[in-house]
Amino acid sequence: xxxxxxxxxxxxxxxxxxxxxxxxxxxxxIAEAGDGMVGVEMFKxxxxxxTFMDLTMPVMDGVQxxxxxxxxxxxxxxxxxxxxxxxxxxxxxxxxxxxxIVKKPPTRENxxxxxxxxxxxxx
Amino acid sequence: MTIDDGKIITDExxxxxxxxxxxxxxxxxxxxxxVINIFVELSVPxxxxxxxxxxxxxxxxxxxxxxxxxxxxxxxxGKFKGSAFLIFPADAGRVFISLFEEGVASEDEGADSMDILxxxxxxxxxxxxxxxxxxxxxxxxxxxxxxxxxxxVLGNHPNDEIPQGLFDPANSxxxxxxxxxxxxxxxxxxxxxxxxHESVQWIRESLATFMAQYE
Numbered sequence: 001x002x003x004x005x006x007x008x009x010x011x012x013x014x015x016x017x018x019x020x021x022x023x024x025x026x027x028x029x030i031a032e033a034g035d036g037m038v039g040v041e042m043f044k045x046x047x048x049x050x051t052f053m054d055l056t057m058p059v060m061d062g063v064q065x066x067x068x069x070x071x072x073x074x075x076x077x078x079x080x081x082x083x084x085x086x087x088x089x090x091x092x093x094x095x096x097x098x099x100x101i102v103k104k105p106p107t108r109e110n111x112x113x114x115x116x117x118x119x120x121x122x123x
Numbered sequence: 124m125t126i127d128d129g130k131i132i133t134d135e136x137x138x139x140x141x142x143x144x145x146x147x148x149x150x151x152x153x154x155x156x157x158v159i160n161i162f163v164e165l166s167v168p169x170x171x172x173x174x175x176x177x178x179x180x181x182x183x184x185x186x187x188x189x190x191x192x193x194x195x196x197x198x199x200x201g202k203f204k205g206s207a208f209l210i211f212p213a214d215a216g217r218v219f220i221s222l223f224e225e226g227v228a229s230e231d232e233g234a235d236s237m238d239i240l241x242x243x244x245x246x247x248x249x250x251x252x253x254x255x256x257x258x259x260x261x262x263x264x265x266x267x268x269x270x271x272x273x274x275x276v277l278g279n280h281p282n283d284e285i286p287q288g289l290f291d292p293a294n295s296x297x298x299x300x301x302x303x304x305x306x307x308x309x310x311x312x313x314x315x316x317x318x319x320h321e322s323v324q325w326i327r328e329s330l331a332t333f334m335a336q337y338e
Contacts, residue, residue: 010167011145013138013334020337056145056165083149084165086156104146105263 001119004029006048008039008065009081010057014104018052018081021111036065043069043076050118052102055082055089063093070097077118081106131295131323132172139330141170143263144256144299148314151255152303158251159222164304175317176292185313186210195249196276201268202325203261205294205318207253208276215310216241219248242275249273256299256314264329294319 005028009015015032022028031046033039036053037060043051051069055062062080069076080093081102090101100117102110132140145168152163173181186192191213198206220240250273261268297316304311318326 011138011142013135013142014145017142017334017337056167058167083146085149085153086162087153088156088162104142104149 001122002028002049002115004031004046004048004050006031006033006039006043006046006051008033008036008042008051008057008062009054010034011054014054014081018106018111021106021108023108023112023115036060036062036068039065040068040072044072049077049122050115051076051078052081053078053098055080055084055093063096066093066096066098077121079114079118131320132327136327136330137170137172139334140297140326141168143260143330143333144168144170144297144301146263147256147259148299148301148303150259151252154255155248155251159219159248161222161305166301166303168299168301171298172323173296173298174292175294175296178296178298178315178317181296181298182210182313182315193245194276195245195253195273197249197253197257197273198271199253199257199261199268200270201261201266202322202329203257203264203266203268203318204322205316207257208315208317209249209253209312210315211245211312212310214241215248215312216243216245218305218310219244223247245275246273249275252314257316264326264333266325266329291317295323297323 005022007015007018007030009018019030031042031048033042035057039051039053040060053062053066062082066078066080069078077099078097079100079102080098081104082089083104085103093101100114102114148168149165152165155161156163193211193213193215195209196206217237223244253273254270257268257270294317297318299314299316301314
């Protein structure tokens with residue numbers, strides 16, 4: 001079961017929206033990062049069961065952060081949560097190894113389904 | 124920006140609007156990419172609210188050579204009401220021509236027909252980007268807007284100047300500075316939404332409603 005979630009997004013509003021979509025009946029330990037570089041470092045320290053990753057961010061974008069996280073832990077579950085819904089962008093991050101894509105704005109239904117997928121995969 | 128300072132929108136509202144614009148422009152880019160063979164490299168959007176009559180000066184500061192720009196205008200009506208201005212380099216229309224599968228003209232057809240085709244292409248790109256972006260903003264905020272046909276208000280001619288009277292001083296400009304880059308073509312642009320104070324008030328109420336679902 002997912003216990004630790006890392007949210008990487010430069011927008012505090014976006015992070016708030018995503019957090020509010022997490023099921024209230026479950027308890028999670030949540031860490032947040034405002035850019036890809038901080039996100040990668042936090043991933044290494046926090047060791048989340050699931051990471052939500054925005055793509056368009058300052059300092060280090062989500063694509064690069066995704067690459068670095070997967071280089072560190074090839075089994076990392078990184079869900080890209082993005083407004084960039086161009087087919088090329090989605091295919092690119094899936095090819096790199098993103099676990100799943102959630103289109104912004106997130107909904108409770110989408111986030112719940114994502115958590116179920118990860119939980120099922122983790123047995 | 125705070126209401127206490129006599130300004131019309133709070134910092135938090137700007138943050139929410141920024142996220143909504145981010146989502147809207149992502150949608151717009153995807154719609155454009157479905158129509159023409161292009162990948163739009165999106166940047167972190169930047170939002171400011173300024174008096175509309177300060178917009179020409181703002182554009183001059185942001186775009187160093189304003190004598191070489193093309194500007195597409197499209198008006199929209201709903202509770203969210205105003206004008207959208209999409210700004211490209213002056214030769215963008217010609218660059219976009221090659222991206223459309225149909226209606227491609229060659230230089231052999233003459234300068235006049237190329238100018239017309241470049242202008243029509245620019246209008247079509249503007250129509251898609253503005254329509255999808257404004258449409259998504261209004262959808263997320265619970266509105267439904269209608270549009271005027273887009274037109275090129277400035278462009279293709281060096282030494283065109285931004286008319287000072289183009290922007291009503293009674294209005295506010297939501298400056299969405301997304302520097303979007305058409306990767307294969309090295310073309311970037313800006314989108315500005317100019318809206319009335321009345322619409323800004325509606326936007327503020329709608330942002331609160333939008334965020335209430337995330338409380």
